[in-house]
Amino acid sequence: MPVINPIVSQPTDTGGMRGPCSDWPVQWTCDLSTLNPAVTGIAVSMATETLYALTGMRFGLCEITLRPCRDDLGDGRFYDDFGPPWVARYWPVPALIGGLWFNLSCGSCSSGCSCSRVSEVRLPAPVYDITEVVIAGEVLAASAYRLDNHRILVRTDGGEWPHSNDLSVDSGEGAWSVTARYGEPLPAGAALAMGELACQFAKAADGQDCRLPAGVQQLVRQGVTISYPDVGELFRQGRTGLYLVDAFIATWNPAGLRQRSRVYSVDQPTVRKPGA
Known part of the structure; x- marks a missing residue:
């Protein structure tokens, strides 16, 4: 699990994450029982990365541990x-x-x-949910806090968030952390799209015939001409030529965005990342 140490009173990205945090679930649309599990595993990872990119890097939940600092100044940077x-x-x-x-x-x-x-702290937004808060090595009950506006962690039990956070230690006295999940849950249709795409990746890796478009645009055999879609144009449009996959992409990323929109401020400090 990545750990980042932000000064959370400032707007910031969630640690510069790139790529899905885990493979997406699969509902297989073909029989791959004869294939090596290592091949199907790689196919699932490839399908996950492909669909993640083609849907604008939008879906999937990533769990991150933050080391926040309490903000009591209210200097007007967050409106x-x-x-x-x-x-x-x-x-x-x-x-x-x-x-x-x-x-x-x-x-x-x-x-x-x-x-x-x-008593509240501001986390890098947008937070999907909070999974754990640890103060001085003790897990705080979930009933002791709530999340407002996908970024503000509010203490509701009458207690106060610690005034300081000793970033030189991982846990114990003077240290506290918030484990949060970022991103969006996968839509129901993702598993079917994954199954179709992963099937074709696995078949191609095993040398079998697959339905992924090849570089050939036209084939003539025994007087019969077969035309294929221009694979380069398909990829430029963010499509694969597979029905379930393209239906999923067209539903959730109709404009073909490369990634979700973000707002950056060059005047604000960035997230602290140990070892980066």
Whole structure:
């Protein structure tokens, strides 16, 4: 499991992950019982990498352990629906209620959105879910926190997140970590698309006939002309020539995106990655 040490009050990528974290599940569409399991294993990995790329590097969940630092400053770098957090803390915020404008203020608030103390940390977004929080070697009960806006980890048991995180130690006193999952779950049709594509990869590797388009565009035998799709054009369009596979790709990546959109700030520090 990769471990990254971000200063999580800053917007950041999730450690520069490239490629799927594990092979996708397969529902086989052919009989490969006679093939070497090593060949089918490689075929599954190839099919996973291919579908991951052709669907815009979107699907699959990756588990990452983060070493967060608590942010109590609210310096306005993260904007929510009603502006930077320091606005509500120090100045009244205008609100339209029943057709009339009111200035809402809590007075001396300790949080940007609440007059009660809210202990929270900001994680690299978007987080799918939290699998574990460990403080000083002890696992915190899941009922003691919640995840808001796919990025804000809020303490709900009345406790406080530690003020510091000793990044020089892996665990124990002065150290704490959050294990989170990033990405999107696989759609139901992924297993069928995987089965069709992995079948053809395995057959090709074993020297059998397969339905993957070859480089030949036209074949003439005994007066019969057979035309094949232009494999180069298919690949440029992000297609494979396989029905189930192409239906899956067209459903989930109709625009042929290479990867999901991201927003970067060159002025902010990047994620810390031990050993990188």
